Amino acid sequence: MCGIAGAAWTDAGDAPTEEDLAAMMRRIEHRGPDDSGVYRDGHAALGFRRLSIVDLAGGHQPLSNEDGTVWTVFNGEIYNFPALRRRLEARGHTLRSLGDTEVLVHLYEDEGAGMFALLRGMFALAIWDAPRRRLLLARDRLGQKPLVYRRDGARIVFASELKALLALPEATFPRRVDPIALDQYLTFGYVPHPRTILEGTHKLPPAHYADWREGRLELRRYWEPDWDAEPALPPGEDVERLRATLSDAVREQMVADVPLGAFLSGGIDSTIIVGLMREVSSRPVKTFSIGFDDPAFDETPYAEQAARHLGTEHHASLVTPKAWETLPALSWLFDEPFADSSAVPTWYVAREARREVTVALTGDAGDELFAGYDRYRAVALARLFDRLPAGPRGVLTGPVARALPASARAKTRLRRVRRWLEGMGDGLAARYLRWNCLFDEPARIALYHDAWIDRLAEAGAAIPDEADPASILARALAVAARRDPVTCATVADLLLYLPCDLLVKVDMTSMAHGLECRGPFLDHRVVELALGLPARRKLRLRAGRSKVVLKEAFAAYLPPALRHRPKVGFGVPIDRWFRRELKDELRAVLLDPIASVRGLFRPEAVATLIDEHVQGRRDHAYKLWCLLMLELWFRNHLDAASR
Numbered sequence: 001m002c003g004i005a006g007a008a009w010t011d012a013g014d015a016p017t018e019e020d021l022a023a024m025m026r027r028i029e030h031r032g033p034d035d036s037g038v039y040r041d042g043h044a045a046l047g048f049r050r051l052s053i054v055d056l057a058g059g060h061q062p063l064s065n066e067d068g069t070v071w072t073v074f075n076g077e078i079y080n081f082p083a084l085r086r087r088l089e090a091r092g093h094t095l096r097s098l099g100d101t102e103v104l105v106h107l108y109e110d111e112g113a114g115m116f117a118l119l120r121g122m123f124a125l126a127i128w129d130a131p132r133r134r135l136l137l138a139r140d141r142l143g144q145k146p147l148v149y150r151r152d153g154a155r156i157v158f159a160s161e162l163k164a165l166l167a168l169p170e171a172t173f174p175r176r177v178d179p180i181a182l183d184q185y186l187t188f189g190y191v192p193h194p195r196t197i198l199e200g201t202h203k204l205p206p207a208h209y210a211d212w213r214e215g216r217l218e219l220r221r222y223w224e225p226d227w228d229a230e231p232a233l234p235p236g237e238d239v240e241r242l243r244a245t246l247s248d249a250v251r252e253q254m255v256a257d258v259p260l261g262a263f264l265s266g267g268i269d270s271t272i273i274v275g276l277m278r279e280v281s282s283r284p285v286k287t288f289s290i291g292f293d294d295p296a297f298d299e300t301p302y303a304e305q306a307a308r309h310l311g312t313e314h315h316a317s318l319v320t321p322k323a324w325e326t327l328p329a330l331s332w333l334f335d336e337p338f339a340d341s342s343a344v345p346t347w348y349v350a351r352e353a354r355r356e357v358t359v360a361l362t363g364d365a366g367d368e369l370f371a372g373y374d375r376y377r378a379v380a381l382a383r384l385f386d387r388l389p390a391g392p393r394g395v396l397t398g399p400v401a402r403a404l405p406a407s408a409r410a411k412t413r414l415r416r417v418r419r420w421l422e423g424m425g426d427g428l429a430a431r432y433l434r435w436n437c438l439f440d441e442p443a444r445i446a447l448y449h450d451a452w453i454d455r456l457a458e459a460g461a462a463i464p465d466e467a468d469p470a471s472i473l474a475r476a477l478a479v480a481a482r483r484d485p486v487t488c489a490t491v492a493d494l495l496l497y498l499p500c501d502l503l504v505k506v507d508m509t510s511m512a513h514g515l516e517c518r519g520p521f522l523d524h525r526v527v528e529l530a531l532g533l534p535a536r537r538k539l540r541l542r543a544g545r546s547k548v549v550l551k552e553a554f555a556a557y558l559p560p561a562l563r564h565r566p567k568v569g570f571g572v573p574i575d576r577w578f579r580r581e582l583k584d585e586l587r588a589v590l591l592d593p594i595a596s597v598r599g600l601f602r603p604e605a606v607a608t609l610i611d612e613h614v615q616g617r618r619d620h621a622y623k624l625w626c627l628l629m630l631e632l633w634f635r636n637h638l639d640a641a642s643r
Contacts, residue, residue, distance in 0.1 A: 002061070003031030003049040003511075004073040004147075005159040006126055008135040010043065010215050014155040016168065021047050023167035028160055031075070031511045037061050039071050044128045044135060048073045065105045066094060069130050072104045075160055076123030076145045077518065079252040084118065108136070116209055116222045120252075120524065124160060124204075135212040141223045142365070142522045143193075143206030143499030146507060150201040154215030161508075162196055163335035166637060174200065175638055179456040180467055182337075182600070182630075186439045186447075187469035189339030189626055190500045197336045197633075206499045223524065227480040227491055231532045235549075238533060242526075242553045249523035250276040250361070258358035261286035263349055263517075264312065266302025268372070268547055268562060269363025271310070273520055275557025277361060278310050287312040288353040288360070290345040292319055292573055302562060309559040317352050319345050319572075324582055331632035333512050338633075339438065339626035340501050341572040347509040354513040364502055365521040368493045369530035370547040371486055371538035375435055379489045380541045382431060428485055429474040432492070437469075438626050447605045472496070486535040494527070575613075575621035583614050586624060594639075595631050 005024040007016050016024075018040075025036060025047045032049025039046045039062035048061040064071045078084070081100035084107060089095065093106040100121075107115040108127050113136060122144035127136040137158055139147050149158040150165060150173065157173070159165050165173055178199040181191045193203040204210055207223040233241070250273060254260060262274045264287035277285045287307055291300030300316050307314035330343055353360045367373050434440065445453065460467030476492035483491075503519075510517040520526065537549045545551075551563055578586050587610055589595070596603045606627065613620040 002073075002075040003028030003160040003164070004047065004075050004124065004126060005157075005164045006044065006046040006073065006128075007155060007157040008044040008128065008133075008212055009156075010133075010154040012042070014153070016045060016157065016172075020168055020172075021045050024159055024164040025049055027164040027167045030514070031160060035060060039064075039073075039128075041130055043133050044071075044130070046071060046073045046126060046128060061101060063097070063101050063105065065109060070105045070108055071128045071130070072101065072108075072125060074101050074104055074123060074125040076121055076125070076140065077253075077516075078103060078119050078121040078123065079249075079255070079523075080120040113209055113211060113220070113222070122518070122522070126158060133214055136209055137204055137212070138209035138222075139204045139206055141207045141524045142494070142503070142527065144503050144507065144519065144522060146504065147204045148196060148201060149204060149210065151212075151217050152200070156212050156217065161335055162198070162201065163332075163637065165201065166335065174198075176200075177638075179452065179459045180463070183444060183456055183467075184469045184472065185337050185339070185630065186444050186626060187433075187437050188496075188500070189438050189622070190504065191336055192472055192496055192500050225524075225528050225531055227531065228482040229532055230483065230534055233533070235537070235552075238529075238537060238549055239553045241529060242549060245523070245525050245529050246272075246520060246553075247276055247279070249520040249526055251280050252523075253361060253518040253520050254280060256359045259286070259356065260359040260361070261288060261353055261357035262312075262361040263287070263353065263363070264289050264303050264306055264314065265363070266299035266304075266306055266562065267363065267366075268550065268558065269366030269521065271306040271363075271559075271562060272366075272550065272554045272557050273361050273363050274306070274310055274312060275554060276520070278312070284311055284313045286353075286356050287314045288349050288356075289314070289316045290319055290349040290352070291316060292345075302565070305559045305561055310557065315352055315356065317348060319348050324577075324585055327628075327632060328636070329512070330509075331629060332636045333508050334504075334629070334633070335637055336633065337626075337630040338501075338504065338508075339622070339629050340505050341574050341622070341625050343505045343509055344572050346505055347512065350510045350513045350515050350517075354515040358514070359516045359518060360510070362506060362517050362519045363521065364506060364517075364519040365494075365498060365527070366547070366550065368490055368498050369521060369527060370550045371490055371535065372547050373493075375432070376486050376489055376539055377541065377546065378435060379428070379432070379485045380535075380539060382428075383485055384541075428488065429470065429477050432477065432489060433470050433473050436473075436497075438623055441470075443623075447601050449599050449602055452600050484535045486539055490538075491531070574625055575619055578621055578624055579614050579616065583610075586610060586628065589631055590624070590627055592631075594635070598634065601627070 005028065009015050021038065028049055035050035037048045037060055046062045050061065062071050062073050078100040081103045084103045085095060088106045095102050104125060116138050122140045124139050124145035124147035137147060137149060139145060146160055147158060148162050148165060149156055157165060176199045177197060178195060181195040181197050185191050191197050193205045196203055208219055208221050211218045254277060262277060262285055264270050264274055274285055274287055289300050289303035304314060326344060326347060330347060465471060473492060476495045477488045479495065480488050480491040506517050533549060539546050540548055551558065590606050591603060609620045609623060612618040613624060
């Protein structure tokens with residue numbers, strides 16, 4: 001796992017200096033502490049930081065073809081590189097190294113941009129074709145590896161992380177906050193691609209490549225599964241295909257020249273991955289989990305049951321409210337505002353894992369692929385609700401919903417029921433947004449200063465189709481519009497929530513500790529197989545069961561206590577922390593005059609949110625975490641840069 005950075009330009013006056021490139025690379029040194037390298041010619045510069053995983057002695061980057069006309073820097077792992085290597089050698093190519101990187105330059109020589117469809121793995125990469133003055137940037141299908149870029153005139157700069165671009169002088173890299181991106185952040189808790197929090201700077205979307213030639217830039221998608229297809233596989237056959245496909249993905253991803261282990265949360269997905277690892281490992285698998293002193297958020301007992309069942313070498317740790325001490329590090333690490341509080345335990349479990357291993361497999365994407373979240377059950381229930389006569393529907397969504405008290409706890413059945421009923425008067429897109437957003441539109445408007453509302457309106461007038469966060473979710477839900485609502489929701493999460501939240505969290509926190517995380521469920525063969533399964537093979541509403549086919553396929557790996565336990569999630573007890581241990585710190589940051597002078601929010605609106613939460617009248621824990629991480633981001637990345 002590595003970090004990359006670079007630029008391409010047409011005019012010599014646009015070239016970044018050697019000092020600029022060195023500064024960019026220093027900002028991502030944590031991604032690759034083992035090695036570094038630079039390539040530069042009259043129209044391009046490529047920089048690289050390496051964490052050595054495969055081909056420890058070789059693998060130096062930037063790397064070129066035989067005559068030095070094609071160069072690459074690459075972050076990730078190509079799991080099918082041995083087969084690609086044999087293919088290239090059969091065609092007469094000579095490869096000098098043993099790793100996967102050199103495959104890329106020779107594959108480009110044969111296939112051009114068609115190469116990306118042949119790669120199986122996780123990657124963010126740049127290829128510089130010097131004779132053609134062509135720069136290709138590409139990102140893996142599901143978005144496991146990050147890549148950001150900015151195009152100014154006839155120059156383009158890119159990097160693994162936004163903080164690398166922030167190392168450039170402000171004269172060449174403006175730091176102006178994008179009001180539409182900030183509005184999206186308050187809605188979702190992250191900034192969806194292709195935007196970043198800064199105007200004019202973009203994330204390359206998953207499954208896309210960018211083709212830059214002489215100042216012209218085109219983005220193209222290279223992987224587009226048939227979202228609407230639903231092959232009619234017999235139940236027994238889908239189980240066998242799932243076993244074979246996921247087993248092969250795990251086997252491929254266990255190839256490493258360094259110690260390897262796995263995250264084990266006590267949930268279905270990570271337990272299955274560890275079970276498959278055990279089948280191909282000659283030693284007990286090293287597993288890692290994190291817990292809390294709040295039982296509602298602590299899954300370590302289930303992780304320990306899974307570890308005993310599978311015979312792993314298990315390591316468990318406890319996170320306390322002292323996690324506040326990690327926030328400065330986290331808010332620097334996440335160089336965009338990022339409001340997923342589970343980044344805290346993920347940071348800790350990555351740190352603990354890195355003490356024993358360099359690579360860890362995860363269960364990421366199991367919920368999105370096999371309908372594991374409670375919200376998918378809510379979508380299915382809503383479909384039944386819609387069949388009720390109008391009168392009963394109105395009573396439930398109106399008087400009954402209002403009669404339920406607003407719970408002051410984030411994790412209660414009462415809260416979920418009220419939230420579900422409140423969304424029943426809407427269509428699928430509006431319901432799903434209501435169930436998953438942090439600040440809805442009225443709440444955002446109540447929070448903003450009038451001047452910021454004006455700026456947001458001005459920005460939105462220029463691009464009305466992109467200004468409303470609801471439209472982003474509606475487009476994602478419409479991708480599989482011919483399928484059932486549950487499948488529509490899972491596809492939307494694959495396109496938005498997974499790459500913009502979960503995979504960002506895992507990449508950033510793991511790379512902070514020099515740990516590489518691999519997700520076998522993210523193998524595109526597994527994804528395509530899961531997409532083709534009907535919702536009834538994933539979710540059985542009347543039986544209260546989720547991940548049906550997954551549990552059938554891998555029942556032997558699951559202790560009885562895990563098979564039908566409710567989904568818990570990798571949460572943090574911030575509702576309690578903000579009422580007790582951390583309430584003073586929360587006020588100190590959010591009500592600091594430094595925050596007020598930014599002109600974004602009305603201080604009295606922020607104070608009301610804090611007071612209502614601390615006094616137990618309302619649960620605003622996730623909203624307050626969202627605002628907290630935004631303010632810390634300003635201090636770490638914009639305020640620090642201006643000093």
